[in-house]
Amino acid sequence: MTRTLLTGNGAAAWGMRLARADYLPAFPITPQTEIIETVASWINRNEIECRMTTLESEHSMLTAAGAAAATGVRVFSATSSQGLLYGMEMLYTVAGWRAPLVLVNVSRGLAAPITLEPDHNDILAARDCGALQIHCATCQEVLDSILLAYRLAEDWRVRLPVIVNLDGFYLSFTREPVQIPEAAAVNRFLPPFDSGNLCFRASAPTSQAVAVLGGGPYSYFRYQAYLAAMNALGVFEEIGQEFRKQFGRSYDLLDTYHCDDADILFVMLGSFATKAREAVDHLRASGQAVGLVRPRLLRPFPKMALQRVLAGKQGVAVIDQNLSPGGGFLYTELATALYDQSTAKPLLVNFIGGLGGRDISREEFFEIAAETRRAVTAGTAPLPRLLFTAAELREVRKLQAIAGSRREPPRREP
Amino acid sequence: MAERYEIRFSGAGGQGLITAGIILAEAAAIIEGKSALQSQSYGPEARGGASKSEVIISDGPIDYPKATIVDACLAMTQEAADKYANGIKKGGLLLLDDDFVKTEPEGDFTIYRLPIMRMAKEDIGREIVANVIALAAVIGMTGVVSKEAGEEAVVRRVPPAFKELNQKAFALGYEKGKALLN
Numbered sequence: 001m002t003r004t005l006l007t008g009n010g011a012a013a014w015g016m017r018l019a020r021a022d023y024l025p026a027f028p029i030t031p032q033t034e035i036i037e038t039v040a041s042w043i044n045r046n047e048i049e050c051r052m053t054t055l056e057s058e059h060s061m062l063t064a065a066g067a068a069a070a071t072g073v074r075v076f077s078a079t080s081s082q083g084l085l086y087g088m089e090m091l092y093t094v095a096g097w098r099a100p101l102v103l104v105n106v107s108r109g110l111a112a113p114i115t116l117e118p119d120h121n122d123i124l125a126a127r128d129c130g131a132l133q134i135h136c137a138t139c140q141e142v143l144d145s146i147l148l149a150y151r152l153a154e155d156w157r158v159r160l161p162v163i164v165n166l167d168g169f170y171l172s173f174t175r176e177p178v179q180i181p182e183a184a185a186v187n188r189f190l191p192p193f194d195s196g197n198l199c200f201r202a203s204a205p206t207s208q209a210v211a212v213l214g215g216g217p218y219s220y221f222r223y224q225a226y227l228a229a230m231n232a233l234g235v236f237e238e239i240g241q242e243f244r245k246q247f248g249r250s251y252d253l254l255d256t257y258h259c260d261d262a263d264i265l266f267v268m269l270g271s272f273a274t275k276a277r278e279a280v281d282h283l284r285a286s287g288q289a290v291g292l293v294r295p296r297l298l299r300p301f302p303k304m305a306l307q308r309v310l311a312g313k314q315g316v317a318v319i320d321q322n323l324s325p326g327g328g329f330l331y332t333e334l335a336t337a338l339y340d341q342s343t344a345k346p347l348l349v350n351f352i353g354g355l356g357g358r359d360i361s362r363e364e365f366f367e368i369a370a371e372t373r374r375a376v377t378a379g380t381a382p383l384p385r386l387l388f389t390a391a392e393l394r395e396v397r398k399l400q401a402i403a404g405s406r407r408e409p410p411r412r413e414p
Numbered sequence: 415m416a417e418r419y420e421i422r423f424s425g426a427g428g429q430g431l432i433t434a435g436i437i438l439a440e441a442a443a444i445i446e447g448k449s450a451l452q453s454q455s456y457g458p459e460a461r462g463g464a465s466k467s468e469v470i471i472s473d474g475p476i477d478y479p480k481a482t483i484v485d486a487c488l489a490m491t492q493e494a495a496d497k498y499a500n501g502i503k504k505g506g507l508l509l510l511d512d513d514f515v516k517t518e519p520e521g522d523f524t525i526y527r528l529p530i531m532r533m534a535k536e537d538i539g540r541e542i543v544a545n546v547i548a549l550a551a552v553i554g555m556t557g558v559v560s561k562e563a564g565e566e567a568v569v570r571r572v573p574p575a576f577k578e579l580n581q582k583a584f585a586l587g588y589e590k591g592k593a594l595l596n
Contacts, residue, residue, distance in 0.1 A: 005440055005452070174453040174479045175436060177443045271479070278477040359480070 006178040008171030011139040012078065012104045012164070013038035014178070015146025017048055018186040019102070021076035024052040025064035030116055031168040032080040032106040039076075058087035062103075066094030069101040069161070070208060072195030074150070077101065080168065081108035081122045088126065094161050095130025095225060097208070100153035100193070101161050102146060103131070107270065108168040109356040117357025118167040120269060120322040124329045130225045131161040132232050133299040137255065137271045139176040142166050144249060145296075147181075147190055151239045154193050157231040165298075169357060170271040181247055189246045229300045236297055253302040255294040256309055258284065262291030263314045264372050265346070266365070269295060269330060272321055272354045279365030290369050295330075303337040310338065313346040315372040320384075321354035327384040328352055349375045353387035360387060417473050419558050420481040423548065424466040424498035425490030425511075427456055430545030433571070435467030437549060441559040441567035442471045449476050464497045471558055486556050487523075488548055490530060495519055509551060509591075526555070526594045533586060543583035550587025555595055561588055 006014065012035045016024070024043075026036045042048045055061040058079050069075040079087060084105050094101065105123050109115040123133065134149055136142045142164065149162040166172060198208065213221070236253060244250045257277055259265060266276045273294040283290040293309055295302055310316055320328020331350040338345045349372045353360045364387050375381045400407065421438065423431040435452045442450035449472045456465040468481035487502050488509045489495035499508055499519040508519065512529040519525075528551055534544035546568055553564040565584050572580045 003444065005436065005443055005450075169453070169455060170479065173455075174451060175439055176451045176479065177449070274478045275480075281477070362482075 002180045003177055004180060005175040006139055006143075006180075007034065007173055007175050008136075008139045008142050008166045009034035009106070009173070010038060010175075011143040011178050012146060012166065013042075014180055015143045015164075016076040016102075017042060018143075018181065018183060019074065019076070019147055019150050019190055020048075020187075020192075021074045021102075022050060023065075023068045023073050023075045024050055025055050025061045025068075025075070025077050026052060027055050027058050027061045027079065027083065029058075029080045029083040031108060031172040032078045032083070032104070034172070035078045035104060035106075058083040059090055062087040062090035062094060065101045065103070066090065066097050066099040066161075069094070069099035070097050070198065071200035072193065072198050074154075074193045075099075075101040076104075076146075078104040078106065080106040081110060084122050085110065085125060088129070091126055091129040091131055091161070096221065098159045098225065098228070099161055100150075100159050102149045102153055103161060103163045104142075104146070105163050105165050106168045106172045107165055115356040117169055118270075118321075119355045119357070120165075120320075120329070121324075123163065123165045124322050124324075126163060127299060127329070130222075130229065131163050131299065132158075132229060132297070134162065134164050134296055135269045135294075135298055136164065136166045136171065136296075137273055137294060139171060139174065140178050140249070141251070141296075142171060143178055143180070144243065144247070144251065147186060148236070148239055148243060148251060150190055150193075151242075152232055152236055154195075155232075155235050155239075156196070158228050158235055160225065160228055160232070165270065167271040179247075179249075185246055189243065233297070233300050233302060233304075251296060253295065253297050253305045254309060255292075255296060257292040257294075259291035259293060259309050262289045264288070264290045264369055264376075265310065265313050265316045266290065266292045266319060266368070267294075267316055267330060267334060268292070268319045269298065269321065272319075272360060275360055275362075276319065276365060279362050282362060283366065283369055288369060301333055301337065306334065306337055307341060310334075310346055311343070315376040316346045316348050317351060317368045317372040318348055319351045319353050319360070319368065321352075323352055323355060331384065347372075347376050347379070347381055349381045350384035351387055352384055355386075358387075358392075418476070419471045419556070420484040420486075420503075421469045421471075421552060421556070421558065422466055422481060422484045422487045422498060423468075423545075423552075424464060424488060424494035426494065427463045427465040429465075429490055430542070431465060431488075431490065431548070432456075432467040434545040434549040435469050437546075437567045437571050438469045438553070438559065438564070439471075440570070441553075441563040442469075445563040445566055446559055448473060451476055451479050453479055453481070464491070464493045466494070466498045486552060486558075488552055489515055489519075490544070490548065492516060507555060509548070509555065509594075528590055528594065530587075533590070534583065537586055538579065538583050540579060543580060546580050546583040547587035547590075550584040551591030551594075554588040554591030564588070 318331040439452035512527040
């Protein structure tokens, strides 16, 4: 095992390398491009055996990826933000094909305005496509999650594409010490892809599926894909334990921190949760029983695991790094997950933070905890609240003044 | 909680300040075995434009990977000084390129100046080593990693043909950086 400094993008490339992916269809986009560049340089130096094809769009890239995976090839690809959205049509299609490829998405906020920095509206747009989602908080987790993702995708009980998500800049361009596992150990954990009878032979062409189906068979196949996704919860726990035995690092459905004795919990996705983790230490030092829950698997949603960890808590602050009508995505999803229990539920309070990579300060986590306590006392949650400071508003006003924007509504002639 | 030391290198894109950050993080994390990480940020430009690289070094685990309030900051250009020489800890230090930063940022920290680009050009003969001089000066001023670990990390990063050139640049930067504090 080698300990080295890797960016999140470098860790993703190493995950692909150790997984021995055979095929890489590619299209560039910031902040993901470094992944493809790294793999391309290895191919160029004959360090790995992999066929790389540059396509003219993410739509074609995902089509190529799905077609290859459906014929028994281990496929890897990566995209980000607008690119993921451009390929969205094919995400639904390859999930319907049950093509077990692994796609990395480096989260970046969606236009407009254009930003290069991260939030989760891109990856969450893919929440209903049928592909599974693993969300990472560290560079080590990126590498390890890609190995887990192949096991999950290729498991015969699942057979679905898996998207591994990491935050742009915060992980993509941050170097952390990463343990690169030995190839032999990875080969034991992740043997070659056994696609069963699915393969491509030019001499014996076969058809895998009928292109157009009516309501009954259509419902059947979409529902099968749904059931397969639900199987992934159990399979993930199983392979997580195997991973721990092989490599000594554990990956459960949820990453929990000081939850047992907490009365208030933070719930967050991705690398910004490391900021919450640090804030929990400081809140605890000031005598507040606060904990943190970070779902690793977002699709399928680990509902039962969340119900268990949230049981008996007074308040839960859901900090969404995305924006959607009705509140953040995680907030509405969590509310749904708790609603089918007749027992007392914690009060959910929604905060929107980290849009376009906007930092969340320690003071804001203290304020979030305080506001959640106030809501618990009042017995009612306020509307979702955007984390935003007066200083930030002044900056925006300056920009507006430079742009000569008019903020008043147009005057009507009498 | 663990001792945490944060350093920011800033300048123009292409000056090698991201590389300087990587080398410092490698000196701390790989050679000295401490906890360290490095992050970077830049605008949409491929060259030019302000760029920054941040390194966090700690004797314990680091939960959050972004620098929050830095102990030491380097600014190689006026644009970088205007944009990135903020969020410096009270009593921290700011190192400026003497020729390229005319307007000094204001704050509760000590400002030091070195003609880094000029030293690279005139004393070493190659502008390309300005980042190594700057890195060595910061190491000399802060002692955040040892001189030996810093030099070793530089040597590991550069092609063998440029080993001596970079060692010379490192020695010069370290000596001038240390002398600033006397």
